[in-house]
Amino acid sequence: MEPLRGHTVVVKYGGHAMTDDTLRRAFAQDVLTLRRAGVRPVVVHGGGPQIGAHLDRLGLKSSFLNGLRVTTPETMEVVRMVLSGKVQKELVGLLNEDGPYAVGLSGEDGRTLTAVKRYAEVAGEPVDIGLVGDVARVNTAVVRILLDSGHIPVVSSVGRGEDGQVYNVNADTAAGALAAALGTRILVVLTDVPGLYADWPESDRIVDRIGAGELERLLPELNGGMGPKMEACLRAVRGGVGAARVLDGRAPHALLDGLAGVVGTGTTIEP
Numbered sequence: 209m210e211p212l213r214g215h216t217v218v219v220k221y222g223g224h225a226m227t228d229d230t231l232r233r234a235f236a237q238d239v240l241t242l243r244r245a246g247v248r249p250v251v252v253h254g255g256g257p258q259i260g261a262h263l264d265r266l267g268l269k270s271s272f273l274n275g276l277r278v279t280t281p282e283t284m285e286v287v288r289m290v291l292s293g294k295v296q297k298e299l300v301g302l303l304n305e306d307g308p309y310a311v312g313l314s315g316e317d318g319r320t321l322t323a324v325k326r327y328a329e330v331a332g333e334p335v336d337i338g339l340v341g342d343v344a345r346v347n348t349a350v351v352r353i354l355l356d357s358g359h360i361p362v363v364s365s366v367g368r369g370e371d372g373q374v375y376n377v378n379a380d381t382a383a384g385a386l387a388a389a390l391g392t393r394i395l396v397v398l399t400d401v402p403g404l405y406a407d408w409p410e411s412d413r414i415v416d417r418i419g420a421g422e423l424e425r426l427l428p429e430l431n432g433g434m435g436p437k438m439e440a441c442l443r444a445v446r447g448g449v450g451a452a453r454v455l456d457g458r459a460p461h462a463l464l465d466g467l468a469g470v471v472g473t474g475t476t477i478e479p
């Protein structure tokens with residue numbers, strides 16, 4: 209970890225990669241190992257499956273367009289509660305088993321994420337998907353204070369708009385925007401696939417490396433959750449982040465292995 213000592217690393221921890229207790233513990237150990245090695249980790253977490261399970265319990269349906277959850281005011285209440293109240297607190301608890309390191313904050317706190325309404329796009333036409341937000345502005349003040357005092361910021365992807373609305377921001381989008389605002393050397397995205405599949409679902413060949421220009425051309429063809437994920441990686445590297453790496457979060461210690469450059473792990477997005 210020597211090359212990363214003193215550097216900030218944003219880690220996006222996807223909801224699908226946190227469904228298993230052993231994996232969650234391995235992830236927490238990896239983040240703590242980074243901190244001990246003098247790296248400054250920031251965790252941005254998702255929780256899509258956990259939101260879905262809670263909506264199910266309430267008898268509410270989940271629907272997605274362009275990989276984004278259609279968010280009614282009722283859904284937004286659940287999103288905010290599950291991300292900032294449940295998923296985040298569980299993660300903070302795990303990271304704090306050995307010491308008082310992790311501090312949870314929502315994108316609303318300290319105006320970390322200012323959101324603006326985002327539309328989906330179908331056949332080139334904008335489609336209203338409710339209270340879904342894009343990141344209009346990032347205020348890194350609180351995150352930097354926490355990093356400077358040796359803490360691990362754990363951020364949920366809920367943002368507030370200048371219109372006073374609370375918005376559901378895709379967690380990849382939030383992580384990419386935060387990484388760019390912090391000017392990190394690397395953005396790591398842990399998910400539930402080994403990386404970006406070329407010609408998915410026809411092929412399961414993983415793209416090892418891809419440059420920003422090629423990714424931009426590919427973006428309109430991507431579907432499901434990979435769309436917002438790759439868009440976030442692209443925005444991060446275009447915004448000054450050195451590289452983004454998408455790793456298989458289902459493998460224990462994927463974070464440390466990925467950063468150590470274990471061969472064959474994931475997809476690297478380069479500027």
Ligand SMILES: Nc1ncnc2c1ncn2[C@@H]1O[C@H](COP(=O)(O)OP(=O)(O)O)[C@@H](O)[C@H]1O
Pocket residue numbers: 221222223224225254256380398399400401403404405406407408430431432433434435437
């Ligand atoms: N080209 C592709 N390569 C890899 N995964 C893809 C691709 N296109 C769509 N996907 C889907 O994207 C999913 C990952 O995104 P998502 O479900 O949002 O995960 P996370 O919860 O980690 O953010 C994969 O499980 C896969 O089903």
Ligand SMILES: CC(=O)N[C@@H](CCC(=O)OP(=O)(O)O)C(=O)O
Pocket residue numbers: 221222223224253254255256257259275276277287340341365376377378379380433
């Ligand atoms: C707008 C939108 O889609 N928001 C996401 C936020 C959580 C998320 O992104 O979680 P994952 O990283 O686990 O997918 C949602 O409601 O599911």
